[in-house]
Amino acid sequence: MSFKIQEVDGGVCAPAGFTASGIHCGLRKNKDKKDLALIMSSVPCAAAGVFTQNLVKGAPVVVTKQHIADGTAQAIVCNSGNANTCNDDGIRVANEMCALVAAKSGIPEENVIVASTGVIGQKLDIKPIADGMDELFAGLGDNALDAEMAIMTTDTVPKLVAAEFELGGKVCRIGGIAKGVGMVCPNMATNLIFLTTDAAISSEMLQKALSADVQTSFNMVSVDGDQSTNDTCCILASGLAGNAEICEKNADYRNFCKALNYCTVNLSKKIAKDGEGASKLIQCAVTGAKSLKAAKVVAKSVIKSSLVKAAMFGSDANWGRVLCAIGYAGVDVDPLKVDVSFRSCKGEIPVCVQGYGIEFSEEKAKEILLEDEIEILVNLNSGAYKATAFGCDLTYEYVRINGDYRS
């Protein structure tokens, strides 16, 4: 019998034991934009996280790594509007955010995960956060969307996911919220992703599941090739579903990983499609690679190419740029074996066979590429490995958004 995964509503609040809240505390000038989020579990949770590999790390990343080192956490607090990065008082402020949540909830400060997103290098004022604590806690409930709205920056659509599945006859759920959408080219994590589950799983196995998962989900996303200083992906497991705790790589673990990947790939696509200024989700699916690494490197090279991204914006079947990006990816590829097709809901059109262009209908290609979800299919015809990368097109809007982000 195949393992069934069912999408459900509720985001991070879908799993048993979790509530969320999101408010405007005043870090942002626009009063209609929420800027402070809280996710709480009713019980201490197994916790795991993956973080930016950037040598310049936000202060919240440093503090959160310390706090989940023991595999336990119970709350996540996150502000937008300021990344609390490259500030000489950053660690102190991040610790204060945790202390405020601890004081209000009665849980230990070390069980609070903290994250911040926004501009780098401007001091984060703790006062609006302290002043907002009462309202933040008062808002706790089935409010994943509020929390999501509070962590969004240049995101244009909220990104929530939740899925239901069974482990040993017990109904379990995983939920998540995410923010993108610029400075997105994660390595071991992406911007901010908070996941919850009521499945019972040890913190050790939870970390293994998450670390493996991001290799095919968030780490395969690129919006602009810039790796953020604050990338954080954390998951809390309340255990309230009542399944037999997963403590080894058994069938339940593998099914949990499938459900987790369902949620993370869903959020990955949402992040890519909502990439700053993006008008389209672009997926590059590489098959026939000699190694998994080669498949991943080629897929990301194509998805990151500014020229490919601009061609997709223009719905231009300029496959030469795809070949070019494969050629400079830095892995051993035989260009004379490469096939390329473009695909969308309007059909699929081969444009390059064994490294050379073939005759194709420009009209049909245009029809396919005018859609808002495009797949670039690359067969290297040299092995059995495959990988898919998630990206977006490059548009006027990306330039506009980033030309004067701080004002």
Add this chain to the structure above:
Amino acid sequence: MSFKIQEVDGGVCAPAGFTASGIHCGLRKNKDKKDLALIMSSVPCAAAGVFTQNLVKGAPVVVTKQHIADGTAQAIVCNSGNANTCNDDGIRVANEMCALVAAKSGIPEENVIVASTGVIGQKLDIKPIADGMDELFAGLGDNALDAEMAIMTTDTVPKLVAAEFELGGKVCRIGGIAKGVGMVCPNMATNLIFLTTDAAISSEMLQKALSADVQTSFNMVSVDGDQSTNDTCCILASGLAGNAEICEKNADYRNFCKALNYCTVNLSKKIAKDGEGASKLIQCAVTGAKSLKAAKVVAKSVIKSSLVKAAMFGSDANWGRVLCAIGYAGVDVDPLKVDVSFRSCKGEIPVCVQGYGIEFSEEKAKEILLEDEIEILVNLNSGAYKATAFGCDLTYEYVRINGDYRS
């Protein structure tokens, strides 16, 4: 006495023995756009070249590598409008271009360098080139600008350089023309650069000089991070200046290298400043690095960051993005030692000291960044190595140009 380099007019025709021509032969629809260039030497020359590292190589790159393998060449023929890349008849067509020049000039086919630039994956029709040979040769003269106009694609300004210097009391010259301006992130060479000199130098030393030179000039340029399939940088040395032939790494060799670097850095800046859609030349000068490699990698990481480029377009002193790009460059850097300043003809403003932001006048920063030549100064304070990378801002115009390049 210090070595003197004097800029002169004439581009590739400035050195003794060289003539050039550029015509419209019909590869491009627009009759006002030249599309075929020829550079001829009156005598056989020592020749050297560096080429794209992209695994997908244009057919002209393959043919030219064969033709200069013996260190001798006498002519360069180049078309724009079509890259003759990823075509199953590409090698045959590239050879035919050389044969046409050989037949008309009487020099051996193997002494002709061939290059092509333009769209990838569309067959190159030899007929307009064959039909244009008479006009092309009739136009030979002091016409470096015509040749330059014929190799330009999305370039908006012609890029020529020539410099005069003395070796052993003899007046020598180096001249060059270049095209950019998209798909520019060279490795061992950049798009198309043709250099000439009348200095007498062995082909072996000429290759050494060129290979070393591009490490600090063209290889430090990035417009969009895309490495072309057709990157070619060739130099011909006629020896007509009458200096004692350079056959070893002596003082004359070192002075020749200085003059060469003067010309190549000049062209590098011109390529960067005219990057597709660019409104500004951005230089990132890294000092205090632990190694030369670290200095170069950090400088290129900053110059390639889409977010830094967009901030420069908006004249926004968003130095956090510079720190971020340093952090993910992939080399060992201590973020807490990094100083960053912005500089232009309007002055210099420090914005980050030892990894943390400092108070600065946004007004003064804006004034500095509104200029069209900006330097981002990064001191890693960890060693004695330095490097400078050349790039440009990211603009609406880049997206427009590349959204539908083929139509």
